[in-house]
Amino acid sequence: MMRSLKKKVSRRDFLRTSALSGGGLLIGFNLLSACKPEAKMPRNISEINFQDFNAFIKIGEDGYVTIISPNPEIGQGVKTAMPMIIAEELEVSWDKVIIEQGKLNTNDFDRQVAGGSQSIRHGWEGLRATGATARQMLINAAAIRWGVEASTCRAEEGKVINEQGDQYYYGELVADAAKLEIPEKVALKSPKDFKIIGQNATNVDMDAILGGQALYGMDLEREGMVYAAVRHPEAFGQTLLSYDDSATLKIKGVLRTLAFGDKIAVLATNTWAAFQGKDALKVEWKDGPKMESSTDHEKILTALLDSPQADIRREDGQVDQAMKQADFLLERDYHAPFLPHNCMEPMNFFAHVQPDKVELIGPIQTPAGSAKRVAKELNRAPEQISVEMTRMGGGFGRRLYGDFVLDAAIISDKSGLPIKLVYSREDDMTAGIYRPAMKYRIRAAVKAGKVSAYEMKEAGINGNMYGLIPNFFPAAAIQNYRVTSIKHQSDITIGAWRAPYTNFIGFAEQCFFDELAEQMQKDPISLRLELLENAKDHLDDKIQYSPQRMIDTIKLVARKGNWGKAKPGRYQGFSAYYSHNTHVAEIAEIEMVEGLPVVKKVTAAVDCGIVVNPTGAINQVQGGVIDGIGHALYGELQFENGKALSDNFDNYKLIRMREVPEVEVHFVESQEHPTGLGEPGLPPAAAAVANAIFKASGQRIYRQPMLKAFQEAAQS
The missing domain is CATH 3.30.365.10 (Aldehyde oxidase/xanthine dehydrogenase, molybdopterin binding domain)
Structure with missing residues (x-):
């Protein structure tokens, strides 16, 4: 059940065209459908300010297409993937496309942000319409020259061709096309006809990055x-x-x-x-007056969980009554430490x-x-x-x-x-902005072999989950369901950290369901599928995920990851989580080496709709998995009297290259619109590893960093 949050804008507000003084066609368009109604295309090319529009597509007389994009490039690949979408509908060879970074325009546009894994999702329809509109205008210009109906012509590889096989290159048509009216309706290509979308494309900045050119x-x-x-x-x-x-x-x-x-x-x-x-x-x-330490936070967050006070984020059914009538209850607490971001570039x-x-x-x-x-x-x-x-x-x-x-x-x-x-590394680690320390208490009731009630309470330092999360799984899957939150105000600054809040909720929730499956004597995957089937009959307008898409994703990872058929000496753990509009399921495989768990492989299945650039998509999922595993195993920033105790990589451990597991990524075949990828691979990763650790050792992990928690439990 996917819902678009994108604004509706008219095509007249969405596109403007003009002729370039040096020859060519300029189309100003709104990359993320955030064009304000007062944004106008200038009458004369001399009046054009290239920040008057959110983005531009320029087609020169040489046939090259230049796409000017304002979105920040943070390594998520939008500078490559977004132009691929335009080039696909424009019917131009990818080697004829040039990408330029635009500047900020604060006058006419609302969203120039790199965050939330939303760029491709929000831009999909608008980018396609832009490319298709430019293609149709070039076809119309050629048809006028030939004196034929535009419907008898087609565009192909930067050319317009008629029924007799005559052709014009785009560069020969741009001056005429710029004088034409913008078509109100254009046909978009069928996904089966895609030539660029779905094909591997190298990062457009790769040569400059490898050559040490000034990009950063x-x-x-x-x-x-x-x-x-x-x-x-x-x-x-x-x-x-x-x-x-x-x-x-x-x-x-x-x-x-x-x-x-x-x-x-x-x-x-x-x-x-x-x-x-x-x-x-x-x-x-x-x-x-408040020089807080991590020991203070431990006590404060536990007290908040014990407190009857909390803000209700979602409540269905009769949770308390179902808990009282249960055959048995399972209750567990999960703890997340503060984490710095540790960007490689200061x-x-x-x-x-x-x-x-x-x-x-x-x-x-x-x-x-x-x-x-x-x-x-x-x-x-x-x-x-x-x-x-x-x-x-x-x-x-x-x-x-x-x-x-x-x-x-x-x-x-x-x-x-x-x-x-x-900033030095020490500046950012000791006076930066962090993932907040959090605690979660999860309870579930089981009645007659079914999960009859579920409650999750969140206690956080300075922040709580954003409003959509309570409408993720297992909302709708369990009849009696409640999510609440409460926070403690601190002087320590917190903020978004890759997959905000879901980065740890995914761990807590999916570790809990694994243990619940064990208590119910059910296979962990079977329990998830059972709950998801139940969710199909109880969806409402607030539910964010699609039960069927998650089912398909889980079944794909079970096949590709050979669930239940691990090699001798390897132990598997499963996890699945929906975030940033994308469904992800993962199977981690670990081995015990000298008494410690070592992650050897993670198989990930992802439903992110149509995959625009497979190379970039795989990189995003692999990066999220590795990031999630590394920080969950090792990451922890503690405070004493308000002071961060780690200030550089000699006393804050990040995952090393030799510790990186094989990450195998599979995508669910889909014709749905693309969804996020920069973040969704991270939330399920830690739980998959933790659940594998249990299979190997019998030890459940309830707090991060997991390796420290495992060692402390082994010594106790």
Whole structure:
């Protein structure tokens, strides 16, 4: 049961065309159906501001097609996959397509965001319509030249061909096509006729990445710019009292220091001098009233779970009554620690604040939101703020938050200099934005061999699940069902971390169902399928997932992963989870090596609708699985008196290349519209491994990091 949240816009608002002064056809279109009604195509090409539209497709007289896209590229592959969709409907060879990164347009468009695994899903229909419209206009132009009906002509490989076999290349037609009316209705290709969609395509930036060309924020250089580093409070809840910069100013390359808020900036001619200067500062901090530690959070979250208070997110049936009438109950608690994002590219941004404008350049997932924050902080008009986006060396939600953008702008404003701000790894890990620490308590009732009731309560630090999650499985699958949440306010900053909240809910829920299946003496997959079949008869308008699509996905992974037929010495665990509009099921295989679990293989089955770029899609799923396993096995950020105890990779373990398992990915054949892929592969991964660990050792895992929990249980 999939529902589109996309705005409805008229084709007139969606597309505008114009002739290029140098020859060619320009189509301005709204990449994500967010075009505001007042956005207008200029009468003359000289009036065109290439930020007046969310994106452009330009067809030159040489036949090459240039697609200008504003969406931030974070490694999710949209800079490749989205143009593939346009090129498919346009009927142009992929080697004739050129991709350019656009800038932020805050005047006419609402959504230029990399987040939520929604870019392809939201852009699918609009991108296809754009390509198909351009194709039809070129066909119409050729038909007029030949004096024939457009229906007797066809487009193929960048040409228009008539019934006699005569042909025009697109480059010969663009000037005429630009003068024509935009067709109100165009035919979209049948998926069976796709030539580009569904074929492997190399990342369009691959050569530049391998060649070390300047694509990332860290590569950016501007004449006259200086480097800045920032000294943050050493612990959450602290404020700045005073500082001594005498030692800092003696360091070669350091230019000056300045304080803003509770931070101190060090300006220098290079990053090394800035970092050294930052460390040389002598700072006096004042502790706040809530200097919390991880031991505090453990007690606080448990108390919140024990409390009768909570916000009801969804409630069906009579949960309490069903619990009282049960043949038996199962109740378990699951604990998630704080996690940093650990992007490979450090947080960085360029800012140049001038009297009449503010120039911002760098890696950011939310350019519009960051521009608004800067405008508000500097008391500038929004139109004075420009943002250029670079490719990002990882984001995972961290670059949704423009704190580093704001820092760069403030430092530039106060110093009057163009600033390149760079955070060190320690800066981001100790003063960053984290996945929140969470606890979940899950209870289920079983009556006459059936799951009769289910309740999940969430307790979180500073945040709770977003509104859609209570309408994921097992909603509708269990008649008596309740989801509640409660949170504790802390000074520690939290935010989205790859697959927000579902990254751990998936672990807790799917570990719980595995244990429930054991108690019911049922195969774990059989229990899921039984519940999903029941859900078909109890769907409502709020339910987000499709029981049948999840059933098909589970059956596919069971076949491809040889469920129940593991090699001697290997143990299997199963998990399935729906998030970001995509259904995923995974089977993990582990071996016990010197008493410890080692993940050897994960088989993943995915229903994400039509797969646009199989190479990119496989990479996304593999990355999500590996990320999920690595952080679940090893990741943990603890606090003592408000201070993060891990500050770099020597004391915070990430999964190593030698520890990465084989990840085999299979896609459910589908004609449904594409859905998300950057995040959905992650939530089921940890539970599949944890359930395999139980098969191998008899030990259930209830908290992360799992390896630490396993070792502690083995020693007790």
